[in-house]
Amino acid sequence: MRMSQLIGKRIKEAPKDAQTISHIYMIRGGYVRPMSAGIYSLLPLGKRIAAKTEAIIREEMDKISGQECLMPLVMTAELWRETGRYDSIGDELLRFKDRNSKEMLLGMTHEEAFTAIARSEISSYKQLPVMLYQIQTKYRDEARPRAGLIRVREFTMKDAYSFHSSQECLESYYMEAHEAYERIFKRLGMTNVISIESDSGMMGGSVSHEFMAVADCGEDVLFLSRDGTSYKANREIAVADYKFEKQPMKELEEVHTPNAQTIEEVATFMGDAIEDHGKAVIYSDDDGQVYFVSIRGDFEVNEAKLKKFVGRADLTFATDEQVAEIGAVVGYASPMGIDPEKVKIIFDRSAAESSNLTVGANKEGYHVKNFNFDRDIDTSKVSVTDIATVRAGDPCPVTGEPLVEKRGIEVGNIFQLGTKYSEAMGAKYLDQTGKAQTMIMGCYGIGVGRSFASVIEDSHDDYGPIWPISIAPYQVHICTLNANKAEVKEASEKLYKELQAKGIEVLLEDRNEKAGFIFNDADLIGIPHRLIVSPKNLKQGLVEYKTRDGQVKESFTIEEAVEKVVTLVNEDLANYR
RNA sequence: CGGUGUGUAGCGCAGUCUGGCUAGCGCAUCUCGUUUGGGACGAGAGGGUCGCAGGUUCGAAUCCUGCCACACCGACCA
Numbered sequence: 001m002r003m004s005q006l007i008g009k010r011i012k013e014a015p016k017d018a019q020t021i022s023h024i025y026m027i028r029g030g031y032v033r034p035m036s037a038g039i040y041s042l043l044p045l046g047k048r049i050a051a052k053t054e055a056i057i058r059e060e061m062d063k064i065s066g067q068e069c070l071m072p073l074v075m076t077a078e079l080w081r082e083t084g085r086y087d088s089i090g091d092e093l094l095r096f097k098d099r100n101s102k103e104m105l106l107g108m109t110h111e112e113a114f115t116a117i118a119r120s121e122i123s124s125y126k127q128l129p130v131m132l133y134q135i136q137t138k139y140r141d142e143a144r145p146r147a148g149l150i151r152v153r154e155f156t157m158k159d160a161y162s163f164h165s166s167q168e169c170l171e172s173y174y175m176e177a178h179e180a181y182e183r184i185f186k187r188l189g190m191t192n193v194i195s196i197e198s199d200s201g202m203m204g205g206s207v208s209h210e211f212m213a214v215a216d217c218g219e220d221v222l223f224l225s226r227d228g229t230s231y232k233a234n235r236e237i238a239v240a241d242y243k244f245e246k247q248p249m250k251e252l253e254e255v256h257t258p259n260a261q262t263i264e265e266v267a268t269f270m271g272d273a274i275e276d277h278g279k280a281v282i283y284s285d286d287d288g289q290v291y292f293v294s295i296r297g298d299f300e301v302n303e304a305k306l307k308k309f310v311g312r313a314d315l316t317f318a319t320d321e322q323v324a325e326i327g328a329v330v331g332y333a334s335p336m337g338i339d340p341e342k343v344k345i346i347f348d349r350s351a352a353e354s355s356n357l358t359v360g361a362n363k364e365g366y367h368v369k370n371f372n373f374d375r376d377i378d379t380s381k382v383s384v385t386d387i388a389t390v391r392a393g394d395p396c397p398v399t400g401e402p403l404v405e406k407r408g409i410e411v412g413n414i415f416q417l418g419t420k421y422s423e424a425m426g427a428k429y430l431d432q433t434g435k436a437q438t439m440i441m442g443c444y445g446i447g448v449g450r451s452f453a454s455v456i457e458d459s460h461d462d463y464g465p466i467w468p469i470s471i472a473p474y475q476v477h478i479c480t481l482n483a484n485k486a487e488v489k490e491a492s493e494k495l496y497k498e499l500q501a502k503g504i505e506v507l508l509e510d511r512n513e514k515a516g517f518i519f520n521d522a523d524l525i526g527i528p529h530r531l532i533v534s535p536k537n538l539k540q541g542l543v544e545y546k547t548r549d550g551q552v553k554e555s556f557t558i559e560e561a562v563e564k565v566v567t568l569v570n571e572d573l574a575n576y577r
Numbered sequence: 578c579g580g581u582g583u584g585u586a587g588c589g590c591a592g593u594c595u596g597g598c599u600a601g602c603g604c605a606u607c608u609c610g611u612u613u614g615g616g617a618c619g620a621g622a623g624g625g626u627c628g629c630a631g632g633u634u635c636g637a638a639u640c641c642u643g644c645c646a647c648a649c650c651g652a653c654c655a
Contacts, residue, residue, distance in 0.1 A: 009587080009605080010616095011587090012589090012616065013589050014588095014589090015588075015589085016583085016588095016589070017647070017648040017649075018648090019649070027588095036646090036647090037647065089655080090653080091653095092655095108655080111655080140654080142653085143653055146648085146649080151654085413655090463615095481613070482614095485613095513613085513616090514617060515613065515615060516614080516616045516617085517613095518614090518615085518616090519616085521616085523615090534614065535613090537614095
């Protein structure tokens with residue numbers, strides 16, 4: 001490709017709204033252009049990176065016996081009603097009607113579509129296990145797209161679905177998929193990706209892992225053991241090895257606490273610490289069931305854990321009326337004296353296992369000192385569990401050392417789905433005895449754009465991205481200085497043609513521009529191998545070779561340059577196979 | 578969906594508070610010339626319904642009302 005022909009202007013100034021590195025460089029380098037909030041067009045450079053990313057994913061999926069398919073983007077409400085998701089998913093599912101007023105939707109994921117295929121195409125245990133996948137456009141009507149390609153509404157995703165006749169088979173295949181994912185991210189040059197345990201959330205099923213690219217701009221908060229491998233978990237499910245010690249119980253004592261409602265205010269007023277307090281958080285679900293949650297003052301309720309524990313996704317803070325209804329007083333709510341018939345009482349371990357806490361008195365302007373779980377409420381009406389949000393420095397459940405907090409971009413995930421979809425849709429096969437059995441499923445996703453955006457987050461300098469050769473838009477960039485001089489132009493044209501003839505992907509600078517201009521453009525394009533052809537070098541019969549990361553600088557004679565570069569490129573490529 | 582902010586040339590911005598001649602600047606683009614190892618210089622040229630609609634006014638980019646779009650923070654996120 002010739003720079004003079006390449007579509008996608010390099011832009012000197014960063015777009016004013018872009019905050020994240022990958023967003024800035026993708027726009028500045030001419031990789032992508034925005035169309036609408038969270039909707040991007042890929043320009044030639046971006047498309048080439050996407051295509052290479054997809055090719056690597058495809059190879060690895062094929063290696064674990066994946067069979068590539070392509071499902072429609074547009075599906076019918078009818079299909080999605082089979083699993084109930086047409087009605088259960090919120091506004092991020094884009095629904096619309098066709099000309100005949102038939103209800104349709106834009107696919108945001110394809111469990112239904114693939115399960116429908118499995119239902120019709122698989123009838124015998126002899127066909128199992130099987131894995132089907134696609135690399136296709138997804139549409140999710142995100143409430144808030146952000147950070148360029150990190151969170152978008154329309155994007156390319158590799159989604160895969162496996163079907164099995166036993167849980168054991170699913171589990172062993174799941175391990176294979178996990179290994180395939182590790183190979184994929186390694187081959188994409190994503191050295192910063194780790195796999196962590198995650199909450200399977202509303203997806204159904206039990207076991208799941210997220211593949212997180214560790215990056216400051218990541219939306220997810222992760223907790224890792226100090227060694228980075230013994231324990232790795234998303235904040236939504238992270239646990240810590242807390243030790244709470246019981247102290248001798250003191251007598252209950254009511255204290256007048258005027259103008260003090262929050263834990264901090266009360267602690268300041270009473271001259272003690274927030275961990276000497278019990279905090280009450282009151283939720284309700286859409287059916288009006290109220291939940292009284294008690295946790296020690298220095299902890300925050302982890303709503304993901306709470307939702308999982310109560311089995312409801314629709315928890316919101318209770319209204320003042322609901323709080324009054326259960327016999328509590330807003331701002332002074334106490335676990336003592338509320339009606340256990342009207343409310344589910346849940347204690348975090350921190351509140352149940354600590355002693356002499358200060359809690360509300362269920363009386364305007366008053367708190368009670370020295371609350372003790374075992375003594376002061378009917379524990380048979382209370383659930384005790386772990387619903388605390390882990391904090392950096394809390395003791396690791398595996399090593400006991402302080403947990404380290406990181407942020408991550410979720411670039412992939414794998415789930416053991418079980419029979420949630422196959423059951424709902426009647427995806428069955430006949431076993432050896434001729435009996436109909438429900439297929440057991442797994443699913444496996446990777447965001448293509450998010451992955452290569454994460455590569456930039458991890459691999460860049462002050463001038464632009466530094467692409468790994470496995471997904472770089474081209475392999476070699478020939479920078480021609482003084483292209484107006486015939487001998488220089490001739491030399492770089494010759495290198496261009498000869499390298500191409502050897503199967504190398506080359507970008508040729510054929511514009512007559514200043515060196516600084518050329519190098520800045522080249523840095524924004526980030527191609528790993530660079531040849532510089534200039535009058536200065538040429539006079540000595542040399543061309544200069546440099547890697548984008550600045551690690552290697554050498555000079556080759558004109559005669560040996562092609563051979564040398566082919567060798568270097570092939571050696572580099574070999575690192576990503 | 579809540580909070581904040583921004584919409585003026587392809588990009589980045591000034592002008593808006595305090596209404597007034599033909600709406601400016603830098604970068605980018607086109608022409609000519611000089612330059613050429615980290616975003617050159619000179620001369621010339623093109624490019625705008627000032628986000629949209631309505632209103633106030635002799636006169637609106639500027640004031641008023643409504644709407645739309647985009648970004649950031651939060652909620653949400655299979």
